[in-house]
Amino acid sequence: MTEPTAPLQASPPPAIIDGMPAAVPVDVAAAEGLEVTVRSQWWYARHRFLRHRLAMIGLVGLVIIFGAGALANWVAPYSFDQIDLNNILHGPTTVGHHYFGTDEVGRDYLSRVIYGVRTSAEVGLVVAVLSTAFGLVVGAIAGYYRGWVDNVIMRITDLVLTIPVLVTLLTVAALLAGKGSLWIIVAILTAFFWTPIARIVRGVFLSLREKEYVEAAKAVGAGDLRIMFRHMLPNTLGPIVVNGTLAVADAILTEAFLSFLGFGIKPPTPSLGNLAAGGQGNPQDWWLTVLPGLVLVLIVICVNFVGDGLRDALDPQQRRVRA
Amino acid sequence: MLTFIARRILYSIPVLVVSSFISFTFVALAGNPLANLRANPRVTPETINHFEHLYHLDQSIFVRYAYWVESIFTQKFGVSLLSGQPIWPDISVAIGHTLQIVLIAQVLALVLGVAVGIYSAIKQYSAFDYTFTSFSFLGYAMPTFWLAALLQLAFTDIYLHWHVRIFYTSGLNSGAGGSNWSIDRFQHIALPVITLAVVSFALYSRYMRATMLDVINSDYVRTARAKGLPERSVIMRHVVRNALIPIATVSALQFGALLAGAIVTEFVFTLDGMGYFFFNRLSQSDTYSVMAYLMIVAVSIVVFNLIADIAYGFLDPRIRYD
Amino acid sequence: MADPLLSIRDLTVEFRTDDGIVHAVDGISYDVLPGETLGIVGESGSGKSVSTLALLGLIPQPPGRIVSGTATFKGTDLLKMGKQELRRFRGDEVAMVFQDPMTSLNPVLRIGFQLGEAIKTHYPKEPDDKIKSRVVELLRLVGVPNPDIRVNQYPHEFSGGMRQRAMIAMSIANSPSLLIADEPTTALDVTIQAQVLEVLKTVQEETRAATILITHDLGIVAEMCDRVLVMYAGRIVESGDVQTIFRSPRHPYTVGLLDSLPKLTEDEEWLRPIPGSPPSLINRPSGCAFHPRCFLSQGRMRCRDEVPELHSAEGQSHRAACHFSDELIGHASKFSEPVEAGSGS
Numbered sequence: 006m007t008e009p010t011a012p013l014q015a016s017p018p019p020a021i022i023d024g025m026p027a028a029v030p031v032d033v034a035a036a037e038g039l040e041v042t043v044r045s046q047w048w049y050a051r052h053r054f055l056r057h058r059l060a061m062i063g064l065v066g067l068v069i070i071f072g073a074g075a076l077a078n079w080v081a082p083y084s085f086d087q088i089d090l091n092n093i094l095h096g097p098t099t100v101g102h103h104y105f106g107t108d109e110v111g112r113d114y115l116s117r118v119i120y121g122v123r124t125s126a127e128v129g130l131v132v133a134v135l136s137t138a139f140g141l142v143v144g145a146i147a148g149y150y151r152g153w154v155d156n157v158i159m160r161i162t163d164l165v166l167t168i169p170v171l172v173t174l175l176t177v178a179a180l181l182a183g184k185g186s187l188w189i190i191v192a193i194l195t196a197f198f199w200t201p202i203a204r205i206v207r208g209v210f211l212s213l214r215e216k217e218y219v220e221a222a223k224a225v226g227a228g229d230l231r232i233m234f235r236h237m238l239p240n241t242l243g244p245i246v247v248n249g250t251l252a253v254a255d256a257i258l259t260e261a262f263l264s265f266l267g268f269g270i271k272p273p274t275p276s277l278g279n280l281a282a283g284g285q286g287n288p289q290d291w292w293l294t295v296l297p298g299l300v301l302v303l304i305v306i307c308v309n310f311v312g313d314g315l316r317d318a319l320d321p322q323q324r325r326v327r328a
Numbered sequence: 329m330l331t332f333i334a335r336r337i338l339y340s341i342p343v344l345v346v347s348s349f350i351s352f353t354f355v356a357l358a359g360n361p362l363a364n365l366r367a368n369p370r371v372t373p374e375t376i377n378h379f380e381h382l383y384h385l386d387q388s389i390f391v392r393y394a395y396w397v398e399s400i401f402t403q404k405f406g407v408s409l410l411s412g413q414p415i416w417p418d419i420s421v422a423i424g425h426t427l428q429i430v431l432i433a434q435v436l437a438l439v440l441g442v443a444v445g446i447y448s449a450i451k452q453y454s455a456f457d458y459t460f461t462s463f464s465f466l467g468y469a470m471p472t473f474w475l476a477a478l479l480q481l482a483f484t485d486i487y488l489h490w491h492v493r494i495f496y497t498s499g500l501n502s503g504a505g506g507s508n509w510s511i512d513r514f515q516h517i518a519l520p521v522i523t524l525a526v527v528s529f530a531l532y533s534r535y536m537r538a539t540m541l542d543v544i545n546s547d548y549v550r551t552a553r554a555k556g557l558p559e560r561s562v563i564m565r566h567v568v569r570n571a572l573i574p575i576a577t578v579s580a581l582q583f584g585a586l587l588a589g590a591i592v593t594e595f596v597f598t599l600d601g602m603g604y605f606f607f608n609r610l611s612q613s614d615t616y617s618v619m620a621y622l623m624i625v626a627v628s629i630v631v632f633n634l635i636a637d638i639a640y641g642f643l644d645p646r647i648r649y650d
Numbered sequence: 651m652a653d654p655l656l657s658i659r660d661l662t663v664e665f666r667t668d669d670g671i672v673h674a675v676d677g678i679s680y681d682v683l684p685g686e687t688l689g690i691v692g693e694s695g696s697g698k699s700v701s702t703l704a705l706l707g708l709i710p711q712p713p714g715r716i717v718s719g720t721a722t723f724k725g726t727d728l729l730k731m732g733k734q735e736l737r738r739f740r741g742d743e744v745a746m747v748f749q750d751p752m753t754s755l756n757p758v759l760r761i762g763f764q765l766g767e768a769i770k771t772h773y774p775k776e777p778d779d780k781i782k783s784r785v786v787e788l789l790r791l792v793g794v795p796n797p798d799i800r801v802n803q804y805p806h807e808f809s810g811g812m813r814q815r816a817m818i819a820m821s822i823a824n825s826p827s828l829l830i831a832d833e834p835t836t837a838l839d840v841t842i843q844a845q846v847l848e849v850l851k852t853v854q855e856e857t858r859a860a861t862i863l864i865t866h867d868l869g870i871v872a873e874m875c876d877r878v879l880v881m882y883a884g885r886i887v888e889s890g891d892v893q894t895i896f897r898s899p900r901h902p903y904t905v906g907l908l909d910s911l912p913k914l915t916e917d918e919e920w921l922r923p924i925p926g927s928p929p930s931l932i933n934r935p936s937g938c939a940f941h942p943r944c945f946l947s948q949g950r951m952r953c954r955d956e957v958p959e960l961h962s963a964e965g966q967s968h969r970a971a972c973h974f975s976d977e978l979i980g981h982a983s984k985f986s987e988p989v990e991a992g993s994g995s
Contacts, residue, residue, distance in 0.1 A: 164347070167629055169588045172606070176355065176618065179610045258471055262592055265473050266607065281473060291481050298474030305469040547753040553708060554748070555768045555820070556741035559733075566756055573758075645804045646757055 050243075053318040060314020066307035070300065074122035081116035086273050088112055097292055106292045108283060118297050121275040122304075128187075128276070129257035132194045136256075137249040139195065140202025145238070147203065148210025149229065155207070162200045170197050171262060178268040190269055194259060198252050205248060209241045243319035247312055254308035261301055277301045329641070332648055336637050340630045347630075351622040352393050355615055396619065405620040408609075415620045419605060423587075423624070425500060426594070426601035428508065430586045433521045437528035438579055444529075445536025446568060449544060460533060467530030476523045476596040483519065495519050498598045520597045524590055528582060535578060539571040546570075573643045577636040584632025588625045654681035655860050656705075656828060661719030661729075663697075663704050666712075670932040674700040676884040677719075682828065687854065687861045689875035689892070691868060691907070693928050697884040698864045702830045704729070706744060707736045723828070742772045745821035749833040751813035755805040761816055762801035765789075768823045788819040791856065792849050811842035815849055822853050829854075830862045835870065847874060868911055872896065877967075880904050883929050883939035886960060890968035900963040900970035900978050902946040908983045938973070946974055 054060060089111035097106045097114075105114035147158040174193055181189055213219060213236075222236055257277070263269030264278025272279055277300060283293040380386050384395045399406040404416035448457040480497045487493055495518040507513065543549065544567055552566045553559075591603035598604070602621065609617035641647045659679045665672040675697040682688050690698045703709050705721050705728055721728040723744065728736060740746075748754045756764060765785045769776065782801070789797035792815040794808075805813060814834060821829060831850065835843040847870065854861055863874055871878050871892065878895055880888040880903065888901040899905050906924040926943035929935055935942050941953040952973050960969040972978075 164343070167343075167633060168347070169585055169625065169629065171591055172588050172622070172625060175591070175607070175610060176351075176622070179613075180355065254469075261471055262473065265471075265592065266595060281477070294474070294477045295481070298471065298477065301471060302466075302469055302474065306465070309465070309469060547748060547750060548756040550708060551748060551754045551817075551820075552756070552767075554706060554740055554746045556737050556739070556771050557767065558737060558771075561771075566759075570756070570758055644758055646806045 050318045054314050057314035057317055059310040060317075063307040063310025063314070066303060067311060070122060070304055070307070071126050073119050074126050077116075077119045077123045081113075081119045083113040083116040086112060087116075094290055097296075105296050108293060109290075114280075114292065114296065117275045117280060118277070118300055121277045121280050121297060122300060124270060124274060124276040125257045125260060125278070125301075125304075128191060128194075128260045128270075129253045131191055132198060132256035132260075133249050133252040135191070135195045136198035136252060137202050137245060140199035141206050141238075141241070141245065143199065144203035144206030145210055148207035149214065149237070151211070151214075158203070158207075162203055165197060165200050168197075170259060173197075174259070174263055175266065175268055178263060187270060190260065190263065194256055198256060202245060202248055202252075205244045206241050209244070210237055213237045213240060246319060247316045250308060250315060251312045254305045254312075257304060258301070329648055332641050333638055336634055340634055344626060344630045347626045348397075348623055349393055351626065352396060352619055353389055355619050355622065356389060356392060400623065405623075406616060408614050408617045411614070415617050419602075419617070419620055419624065422600060422602045422605040424508070425599060426587060426590075426603065429517050429520055429599070429601065430524065430583065430590070432517070433524035434528060434579065434583055434586070436521070437525040437532055438575075440525075441529045441532025442536050442572070442575060445533040446540060446563075446571075448533065448537045449540030450563065452541065457537075461537070464530040464534045467526045468534065470527070471592075472523055472527060472590065473592045473596055475526060476520070476593050479519045479523060480596065500599055517599070520590075520593050520599060523593050524586065528586075531582065532575065532579065536571060536575055539574055540567060543567045543570045573640065576639045576643055580632050580636035580639055584629045584635075587628045587632075653684075655684045655724065656682040657720075657722040658701070658705075659720045659722075661701055661704065661721065662717040663700055663709065663714060664717055665714050667932075672931045673884050673934060674714075674931060675704065678881070678884075678886050680879055680886065680889065682860050682862060684827070684860050685858050686876045687863055687874055689871040689878040690862060690864045690881060691866065691871055691878055692881035693866060695883075695928050695931060696881040697931075698881050699832050702746070702832065702862060702864065705830075706740050706746060707731075707733065708746075738772070741768050741821075741826075742824045743826055744828045744830065745824070745826040747814075747817050747821045747829070747831045747834050750837045751810055751817050752837065754817060755813060757805055760802055760804055761789075761808065762786075765801075765816065765820045765823060768820050772824055784823070785819075788823055789816065792816070792819045792853065793845075794819070810838055811845055814838060814842075814846050818846070818849055818853055822857050822859070825857050826859055828862070829857075829859045830864070832864045833866070834863075836865070836867075843870075850874065868907060880907070883934055884931060885939065885957075886971065887940065888963075888968075888970045889960070890963070894968045896983065898979075898981075899983055900968065900975040901972045902944045902978070903940050904970075905978065905981065905983065906943075906945075938971075946972070946977060950974075 089107070094107060094109055097104055103113055103115065105118055108114055108117065143158060147155040174190070174197075177193055178190060219236060222231070227235075260269055260276065261278035261281070264271075264276045265282045267279070267282065269278055270276040277297045280297040281294050281301070283290075384392050387395075404414070405419070407414050444460050448460055451457055483495050483497050493515070496516040497519060498516075500516050501507075501510075501513055549562060549566055552562045557565075588602065588606075590601075591607060593599075594601045594603040595607055602624075606618065606621045608614075609621065658681070660677050661675055661679070662673075662677050663675040665674055678697075678701060680688075690701075692698045700709065704714075704716055705723075707728075709716070716729055719729060723739070728739065728744075731739075755761070762782065762785050765788060766778075766781045769781050769784060786797045786801050789801060794800055794812055794815050800808070800812075805816075808816060818831075818834070834850065835846050838846060850861070850863075851874070853859075863870070865871060875892050877889070877891045879886050880895070880901065882903050888895065888899065888904045895904060896908065899908060903924070909922050910924060912918060912921060924943055929939055929942070935954075937952075937954045937956050938944070938947070938958050941947045944953065947953040950973075956973065958971040958973050960971045961975075962968065963970045963975055
């Protein structure tokens with residue numbers, strides 16, 4: 006019978022010299038009244054975001070502008086199609102609350118702009134959400150399964166990226182005019198905007214695929230979908246949120262271009278684009294073009310500020326040391 | 329290097345074929361080529377049939393595509409179905425005008441943008457930096473139609489109040505048949521050039537600044553300093569040389585995109601360029617003209633993508649050995 | 651004893667960050683004798699690189715700041731020099747080799763050009779063909795095969811080890827008196843590491859330059875260095891010649907470092923790392939920075955209240971910064987057998 010060997014210890018013995026442990030564990034520290042806090046990733050992200058001054062300004066701006074649009078029915082002094090032929094083409098005044106003036110048939114311009122914000126924002130948000138969702142799915146599939154699926158998808162995204170957006174939009178909008186135009190526009194915008202998200206998600210998935218915890222999950226028998234959702238997707242949330250936010254501004258701008266040229270949302274429904282088309286070339290009626298455009302610029306600037314703040318908060322590798 | 333170029337050209341051809349086929353198919357099927365003929369009650373069905381046969385409208389889409397491609401080479405895009413006028417003369421003139429405006433705007437934007445980007449990066453956090461970063465931010469956020477409209481309004485106002493025409497606010501020339509390089513022409517294209525240049529400038533200066541900052545903090549710049557190089561050489565020979573690489577590609581792509589005609593800008597200033605051509609013919613459902621435009625746009629995009637790729641390979645030796 | 655080539659006294663460098671002031675280097679002093687190889691050992695964040703970067707003025711001064719100290723090199727204080735003057739020393743009298751050869755060479759310029767640049771900056775009157783042949787010579791010296799062809803290639807055409815050789819060649823191009831190698835082998839495979847170290851030895855023999863070798867790898871120190879400084883949290887905690895330090899360390903941190911090395915000639919079941927993690931350089935522990943992780947301290951107040959000064963331990967040249975270093979006398983380290991002497995002296 007062989008000599009029984011000593012059982013292997015479960016963990017290395019702590020470095021003990023002269024009977025004293027060499028490090029101070031957490032519970033001892035707590036016992037001495039020192040605070041030990043555990044902070045999650047999201048706490049840090051939120052903290053960084055709130056510290057970003059420009060992002061806060063942008064956020065406030067967006068709340069005001071989008072809020073006015075959302076609550077248009079209560080905020081706007083007039084209805085957007087209330088015609089008043091006695092008051093046509095007034096510049097901005099305080100008389101009768103026509104702060105933005107009136108248009109060529111006497112409708113209050115401030116109200117029209119507010120409703121315009123609502124329409125533009127609706128389109129922008131829907132496009133951003135849809136394109137993000139679509140891009141996420143496509144990017145996930147490409148990054149997870151790789152192989153020929155990935156290749157095909159990448160070629161398609163390359164193709165989409167080279168096609169000029171406005172040209173295609175105009176062509177499609179013109180030739181399919183009148184056949185449920187708003188949704189066609191949303192559909193086409195989505196068809197263009199999904200590509201950057203797909204690229205990003207694919208990149209993240211490609212890099213995560215080789216990580217050990219994915220292999221471990223597979224070994225335990227987790228299905229593909231579960232792995233993708235539970236383990237890999239959370240890592241893409243940062244870039245997705247940033248990209249989605251910026252996509253809203255992009256979509257609103259593109260729709261504005263379209264409507265400006267007369268192919269997007271058609272009057273009398275106001276959108277910031279078709280409103281701006283109103284005062285074309287007439288210096289006397291400058292407010293008809295300048296004011297909706299100004300609101301548009303403000304929206305884009307605020308969204309960019311917020312996007313910058315989100316990027317700082319969620320992508321901390323970009324830390325820069327300030328003087 | 330040459331194999332690199334040859335390979336890139338080879339890749340482009342199928343892309344060109346596919347994209348032109350797709351756009352042709354879409355326009356051909358969605359559009360209604362003989363609309364005005366059909367709408368005219370005095371036109372007999374025989375005449376319509378005759379034209380259908382003449383323009384191969386009764387054949388499959390592939391055959392029609394083939395005929396159309398043939399017409400590009402033999403008839404220079406043929407004739408507009410709407411007006412009966414040949415397409416090529418109009419579109420070639422439009423290309424020339426757009427080219428002139430876009431070229432000047434891009435050169436200005438590039439030179440200024442790169443210079444400002446370099447200086448902003450070197451003097452980071454200075455007043456110069458903050459001013460121009462904000463300016464670029466604004467320029468980037470502005471829709472071109474708004475900027476165009478503002479400029480138009482401003483200069484029309486100046487004329488009305490002071491009776492001095494500094495820049496014209498619409499059209500390409502004052503009278504009919506003006507020359508392409510006169511002072512009058514420059515006065516007319518100044519505002520559109522400024523509009524396009526501002527947006528491109530914003531893009532280039534931001535991009536250049538970001539790339540510069542990236543490169544300035546890289547290890548090989550530290551090595552260059554450790555060798556004892558004067559700061560000026562470090563910046564010019566090491567930093568800028570590397571930072572210019574992405575700018576070259578971005579500007580090539582931007583140029584290609586703008587050749588589609590800065591549609592909105594040309595619309596606002598009523599300039600007879602590609603974008604204006606497209607907009608007009610599209611509004612009139614002049615299908616063959618629209619197809620001709622799309623084809624030219626596709627070609628220019630492919631060509632400029634090619635130029636961007638080649639420029640990148642030229643500037644960055646790592647790419648050449650692909 | 652010869653006059654030191656480089657004399658650093660009370661050097662303190664700090665960095666301003668969003669989270670506070672980082673005390674990277676806190677009042678360190680050391681000498682480098684001509685021709686010797688001095689090793690600086692420490693964990694990441696110990697300040698070992700920062701002190702040498704500060705010497706050459708390579709610390710970006712907005713976030714960084716040299717608070718105090720002198721660095722006398724051949725009679726002049728490098729820290730008081732203007733930018734132009736300092737530039738003349740960089741790459742000529744004092745040269746540096748960096749850690750990651752992948753990113754330390756400009757990818758769009760040819761190797762020959764980058765090496766030639768090092769020479770041309772300091773000797774602009776030299777004709778180009780002479781520079782070119784010198785560059786090829788240098789590449790041959792460091793063991794790059796086919797140097798006359800390779801000289802026209804781009805960095806991405808070189809392997810990692812070859813790139814580091816090229817970096818070394820670049821640094822000795824002007825026969826510097828002092829060569830600073832900042833973790834030259836950390837980014838390389840182990841087998842390549844050995845080769846690069848050989849190259850360093852060759853280069854040292856050729857140029858008779860003094861070398862500061864910064865590393866976290868004690869094995870490299872044992873092989874290459876004459877003397878060694880051990881740094882922790884921005885301070886020097888022990889210094890002396892390699893034999894003495896390895897044989898009888900007098901600072902608990904050094905003891906911990908040596909203990910954590912696996913010894914091939916013995917049967918060890920467990921590795922013994924130093925417990926805890928490196929301290930934050932913004933909020934350093936009071937007194938001796940090592941006391942929270944120290945086995946010798948045992949909670950004694952003096953460790954927490956008083957910053958230990960470097961004082962002589964065994965013989966004049968061996969110094970340690972510990973209040974209770976005497977208690978380590980007789981504590982033989984794992985490596986009590988004589989260690990292979992470093993090259994150079």
